[in-house]
Amino acid sequence: MPKKVYDAIVVGTGAGGGTAMKLLCEAGLSVVALNSGPRIIPARDFQNHRRRFELKFRGFGDPRIREKYPAVERNAGARRGIHRGSEIL
Numbered sequence: 001m002p003k004k005v006y007d008a009i010v011v012g013t014g015a016g017g018g019t020a021m022k023l024l025c026e027a028g029l030s031v032v033a034l035n036s037g038p039r040i041i042p043a044r045d046f047q048n049h050r051r052r053f054e055l056k057f058r059g060f061g062d063p064r065i066r067e068k069y070p071a072v073e074r075n076a077g078a079r080r081g082i083h084r085g086s087e088i089l
Helices: 015-026 063-068
Strands: 008-011 031-034
Touching: 008 015, 015 031
Parallel strands: 008 031
Antiparallel strands: none
């Protein structure tokens, strides 16, 4: 079996590793990636993931429960110029 020689080895294919691989490949280098854990087969391993249109309430939750718990206003402190106990100048 002939040996393949790579210019770069990227350990991990997460956010950083994937970006590094993309940039190195675009630069013309021969790149190999190493990942820990078993090989993932999406059709088998991600059966519980559903798209919003597949959910009962389209991802917005049960309307009867939402009425009991009104949404908390976001950025309420920002309007007064206060953020985590300090003033915003």
